[in-house]
Amino acid sequence: MGKAYNVMAATCPSRTVLHRIGARWTVFVVNALDDGPRRFSELKGHIRGITPKVLTETLRSLEADGLISRHEYDENPPRVEYALTPLGRSLLIPLRAVRLWAEEHVPDIEAARARQPILAP
Amino acid sequence: MGKAYNVMAATCPSRTVLHRIGARWTVFVVNALDDGPRRFSELKGHIRGITPKVLTETLRSLEADGLISRHEYDENPPRVEYALTPLGRSLLIPLRAVRLWAEEHVPDIEAARARQPILAP
DNA sequence: AGATACCGGTATCAAATCCATACCGTTGCA
DNA sequence: TGCAACGGTATGGATTTGATACCGGTATCT
Numbered sequence: 301m302g303k304a305y306n307v308m309a310a311t312c313p314s315r316t317v318l319h320r321i322g323a324r325w326t327v328f329v330v331n332a333l334d335d336g337p338r339r340f341s342e343l344k345g346h347i348r349g350i351t352p353k354v355l356t357e358t359l360r361s362l363e364a365d366g367l368i369s370r371h372e373y374d375e376n377p378p379r380v381e382y383a384l385t386p387l388g389r390s391l392l393i394p395l396r397a398v399r400l401w402a403e404e405h406v407p408d409i410e411a412a413r414a415r416q417p418i419l420a421p
Numbered sequence: 422m423g424k425a426y427n428v429m430a431a432t433c434p435s436r437t438v439l440h441r442i443g444a445r446w447t448v449f450v451v452n453a454l455d456d457g458p459r460r461f462s463e464l465k466g467h468i469r470g471i472t473p474k475v476l477t478e479t480l481r482s483l484e485a486d487g488l489i490s491r492h493e494y495d496e497n498p499p500r501v502e503y504a505l506t507p508l509g510r511s512l513l514i515p516l517r518a519v520r521l522w523a524e525e526h527v528p529d530i531e532a533a534r535a536r537q538p539i540l541a542p
Numbered sequence: 543a544g545a546t547a548c549c550g551g552t553a554t555c556a557a558a559t560c561c562a563t564a565c566c567g568t569t570g571c572a
Numbered sequence: 573t574g575c576a577a578c579g580g581t582a583t584g585g586a587t588t589t590g591a592t593a594c595c596g597g598t599a600t601c602t
Contacts, residue, residue: 409487
């Protein structure tokens, strides 16, 4: 059967899905959960530079979309673990490729940026 | 040889690369150039809902990073064509996969979203 | 007993980004 | 003369993102 959705259509639901994936930190969080569940502060430490507010928002969004699961243990000090769901793990495959592309092509992009003329102030 | 860059490090150049990819419209523009060069208004018409300002900004950024090229013809009415560079075409491969994932998994995500409780107003 | 630290977040406010809408200069054509 | 095509800008407001400080509950240290 043919393609049912088209991200280029403004009203297509796939548009909102792709916009969520394209949110600033989604790729980082999903990749960070690549090798197993992690706690909030582990994620915060691993994804250098993310603020707790943004991490919270990203995690909530991903949870609402069924990409990750949140498991709260009744312990002290409190422990909360985030893990990829099967759906999230299926997204990890293309996102891992994007991450690898970024890590591999840094020199190319830096070269292109260096070629830019400096704008007058 | 091992991995030279790590997107999880705050100061790693790959971080800025990945953030550029994660900009709201990059995935759309790169995918829209999948089957050949396109003009400004073709892109604007194809990527439904993008505003000319944001399209301009996205194109300029992608050009600065060496992912697309801009060719201005000296005609009337003016004609400007945008095309993927070899580097951009290499990025297209993972981004196409992301796009396909989005188009394929709309039902899963809509189901997850429907499972959400409605928040009180 | 009091002080301090861990954990998983919020609160608050500033800055960057994004969006909607209107408009512009050049040329061609009716 | 007037209007349309093209590739954008200008303006101003809405939404997202970011930096920093703080919180409540418990455990541990002194």
